[in-house]
Structure formats: C-alpha cells, structure tokens
Amino acid sequence: MGLNRRQMLLTTLAAAGGAVLAGCGGGGRSETGTGAATGSAGFPVTIEGKLGAATIPQAPQRVVSVGYTDHDAILALGVAPVAARYWYGDEEVVVQPWAQAAAQAVGAAPAVLNMSSVEPEKIAAQRPDLVIGLYSDLDAQSYPVVSAVAPTVGPPRGFDDYGAPWQEYTRETGRALGKEAEAEKLITDLEARFVAARDADPQWKGRSVVVASRSADKISVFSSQDPRSRFFTQLGFTVPPRIDQLAAGKFYTEFSFEQASELDHDLIVWDQLSFTPGGKATVVGDPLLSRLPAMRDGRTVFLEGATELAFAWQTVLSLPSVLDAVVPQLQRAIPKT
Numbered sequence: 001m002g003l004n005r006r007q008m009l010l011t012t013l014a015a016a017g018g019a020v021l022a023g024c025g026g027g028g029r030s031e032t033g034t035g036a037a038t039g040s041a042g043f044p045v046t047i048e049g050k051l052g053a054a055t056i057p058q059a060p061q062r063v064v065s066v067g068y069t070d071h072d073a074i075l076a077l078g079v080a081p082v083a084a085r086y087w088y089g090d091e092e093v094v095v096q097p098w099a100q101a102a103a104q105a106v107g108a109a110p111a112v113l114n115m116s117s118v119e120p121e122k123i124a125a126q127r128p129d130l131v132i133g134l135y136s137d138l139d140a141q142s143y144p145v146v147s148a149v150a151p152t153v154g155p156p157r158g159f160d161d162y163g164a165p166w167q168e169y170t171r172e173t174g175r176a177l178g179k180e181a182e183a184e185k186l187i188t189d190l191e192a193r194f195v196a197a198r199d200a201d202p203q204w205k206g207r208s209v210v211v212a213s214r215s216a217d218k219i220s221v222f223s224s225q226d227p228r229s230r231f232f233t234q235l236g237f238t239v240p241p242r243i244d245q246l247a248a249g250k251f252y253t254e255f256s257f258e259q260a261s262e263l264d265h266d267l268i269v270w271d272q273l274s275f276t277p278g279g280k281a282t283v284v285g286d287p288l289l290s291r292l293p294a295m296r297d298g299r300t301v302f303l304e305g306a307t308e309l310a311f312a313w314q315t316v317l318s319l320p321s322v323l324d325a326v327v328p329q330l331q332r333a334i335p336k337t
Helices: 005-010 070-076 097-105 120-124 142-149 166-176 180-200 227-235 243-249 257-263 278-283 307-312 321-331
Strands: 047-048 053-056 063-065 083-085 111-113 130-132 207-214 218-223 254-255 268-269 300-302
Touching: 005 180, 047 166, 063 070, 070 083, 070 097, 070 166, 070 180, 097 307, 120 142, 130 142, 130 166, 142 166, 180 321, 207 227, 227 307, 227 321, 243 254, 254 257, 300 321, 307 321
Parallel strands: 063 083, 063 130, 083 111, 207 268, 268 300
Antiparallel strands: 047 053, 207 218, 218 254
16 A cells, blocks of 8 residues: 555655544634735636646635645745645644745734645635645545635646646746746746756766665655655756656655665665654664665765755745755765866
C-alpha cells in the first residue's frame, strides 16, 4: 500500500499505512477577509485544472487555502487567507517564519484547518468565495464536493501529483486572485537568484544529484518531477534517468539498504533528517551508506532544522532562505576546480 503525500513528507517515507497526524482544527474564524483581492479587472476568470475548471466571477474576498503550502503564495501576493491548512509543526501555526513578514503586512491571522484529508464541512464553515488547493490531495471524489462550496482551483494540469514547480503554483494563484503581474514579478525576482547562483558556480552544470531520505527500513529518492529535486536542477544539476524510470510517474521511488549503490552519484542530498531515527548521525554512520564514494568524499548536503522545513515548503517565500543555506554547502561539496 502506497503512502499519501502527508505521510510521505512527515515520516521520511516510513512504512506505508503509518499513522497520520490528527487533531482538531484550531484558530478562530475571521469574519472578513483582510488584504482581500481588490478591483474587478481581469474577472471573471476561468482556471482549468487537472480535476476541473474553476470560474471566479469577481475579485475574491474570502480565500481559503487547502493546499499544504498554498497560503505562502497567497500571502506573497498581498492577500490574507481567512483559513489555511495545517501541515506539520505546531498545530496552532500555519504561517511559517519565512512568511511572517508577508502575513503581518496584510494583517493575516488565518484560522487553522487541521485535516488529515480534505474535509468539505470545515472548508464550508469558513464561508469562502474562493478555495485554492493547488498543492493538495484534492481528488476526483473530494473536488466536486468542495467546488460546490465555492470556486476551487485544484492541482494544475500537465504535472504529476504534487509535481508542479513553485512557479506554476505562484502563477496560478496570481490568476485566481487577479494579481498576475504581481505573480510574474515574484517569479522573475526569485528565478534571478537561481540564475545568479548557477552562473557563479558553473561546475554544477550536468552533475548528477539524488535527493534522498532514510527511514528505519528503506531509502527513498525523489523523482525529477518533485519540487525538491527541481530545486537542484534549477541550479544546474540533473536527476539520473533511472530514478524517474523507477518512480514511474510517482514523485519518489524506494530502495532497500542493500541497494544503496543506487544513490552513488555526484551529489547526495539528505532530506527529512528530523524524521530519520537518529538524524544525520544515523546516515553518516550507516555501514552501507558510508561506503558510497559520494559519502566518503563529502559530496553531500544535509538539510536540517529550519532549512529542512523551508525546503519542504518549496514556495516563493521559503526558497530564498533555502538558497542562503544550501548554496554554501554545495560550494563545499562540489567546489570550483
């Protein structure tokens, strides 16, 4: 039995069927949406998604974010969601440190939607006039129900589940909010940071990378279509074709410890260390992993603490801090010659 996205990202791809974080919804419901999209230019707008089309008749005033990270782009565009979905960490917090300034700028205090899966009744209780669930587990069963509550922008077409790049999520959010120009500006500015980092260290171009996570009984690696791997391809690295072949349309593939040699590429990035029993020390001390040339040679990046959390989000607001933390590690792992 496979893992859903929530289990996968929170338990370092531990055994399928593991417990899902649960809890009651927190936070109070805002009576009005502060920082709501303004004006009527560009409306109505219809956004075609993987699960259906959303027609937004006018600038939304009460936006609910049901994507795990969608509220970052909403906040970055100057709109305060009335409710946002909890992912992990403090169950009363949905606005992460990198998004605090954007939230304060629009006076955002979203109610917390604590859902292990989409619960339409919790969404309806917020009286939304727009639901954004781009990076979400909306599916063929839940999407029609949520769409009956309010126009719902679901996962984008043309990508694997959870596989669209941050640019697509930002751009689609901008369309839904009538802020396309602002979204393009955010995208252009952040892309410029990736280009600058890539140009400053051209030795990364074409080098192979695997973004991996070690659980108690297996190793998992993200495909090239997962945003985590895309972070490194934007810096010039490439994901080995074999990883995508084995993933076969999923956002990750798995290996046993005895198959550790599958990870031996130019760079190994170890993610989700807070969910690895023993953390970084377990990876470094693993008798099979430690034999890999990339591990022996120090061609590794370890994502820990605040960087691990921001890397998980992969949003227009979280990625600047990830670049600040990861680029120096990359320069040490694969330096200029």
